[in-house]
Amino acid sequence: xxxxxxxxxxxxxxxxxxxxxxxxxxxxxxxxxxxxxxxxxxxxxxxxxxxxxxxxxxxxxxxxxxxxxxxxxxxxxxxxxxxxxxxxxxxxxxxxxxxxxxxxxxxxxxxxxxxxxxxxxxxxxxxxxxxxxxxxxxxxxxxxxxxxxxxxxxxxxxxxxxxxxxxxxxxxxxxxxxxxxx
Numbered sequence: 001x002x003x004x005x006x007x008x009x010x011x012x013x014x015x016x017x018x019x020x021x022x023x024x025x026x027x028x029x030x031x032x033x034x035x036x037x038x039x040x041x042x043x044x045x046x047x048x049x050x051x052x053x054x055x056x057x058x059x060x061x062x063x064x065x066x067x068x069x070x071x072x073x074x075x076x077x078x079x080x081x082x083x084x085x086x087x088x089x090x091x092x093x094x095x096x097x098x099x100x101x102x103x104x105x106x107x108x109x110x111x112x113x114x115x116x117x118x119x120x121x122x123x124x125x126x127x128x129x130x131x132x133x134x135x136x137x138x139x140x141x142x143x144x145x146x147x148x149x150x151x152x153x154x155x156x157x158x159x160x161x162x163x164x165x166x167x168x169x170x171x172x173x174x175x176x177x178x179x180x181x182x
Contacts, residue, residue: 005098008072013052013132018080019060019124021110024103026122027058031094032087033163036061039083044178049075051179055145056163057152062145064132074128076127079088084122100109142169 007014007175027033036056040063043049048068059081067075091097092104095181107120114121132138138177146169159165167173 004041007072007076009131010067010072012072013050013064013066013138014072014129015059015062015064015132015137015144016060016076016127016129017060018127021121021124022060022106023057024106026087026091026103027056027163031090035086035090036083037080037163038175039086043075043079044180047075047078049079051165052132052181053145053165053179054163054177055148055161055165056147060122062141064138064145065140072129076129080127081083088120088122102130109158 018095027036040049040051040054040140044051048071050066050068051083052062053062054067063157065075066072069075088104088107089159090098104120107122111117111119114125128140130137131140142165146158146166149155149164150158155161158164159170161167162176162178165179166178167176168179
């Protein structure tokens with residue numbers, strides 16, 4: 001892996017993006033969004049994750065965070081591992097999921113190609129962490145987060161996307177996911 005994409009500064013803040021395998025649009029139902037939100041909230045309340053910005057898109061997640069415990073890599077490993085297991089089980093157990101067989105087949109197929117996955121692979125391996133080393137970089141990444149649903153054509157205003165910290169910053173709305181504004 002490139003030196004550019006590693007967590008070098010353990011106490012630093014990072015912008016990460018991580019996507020489902022094959023960019024499968026999993027986050028199209030509130031049920032799956034809720035699992036991601038609950039997992040982020042759990043990491044924030046119990047694992048020392050400080051969240052400064054986020055955006056959950058149908059096939060990927062953007063996150064600006066810092067590990068208060070100095071282990072950003074471990075935090076991402078735990079977050080991705082837990083959400084992967086929980087979402088896969090939820091898909092498998094959801095008779096209302098019209099894409100269930102296809103998605104599970106795709107995740108199983110991806111798992112067979114990976115040397116460190118036993119059955120199904122949900123997330124792509126990489127996070128591509130970029131250190132937030134200045135206010136300018138922070139603002140750039142936060143704007144990228146918030147404008148992602150606009151660029152994708154899902155909304156015309158960033159605050160209209162329910163699963164984005166744009167709502168936290170613009171409306172002081174922490175009903176979906178509380179973040180660390182200080």
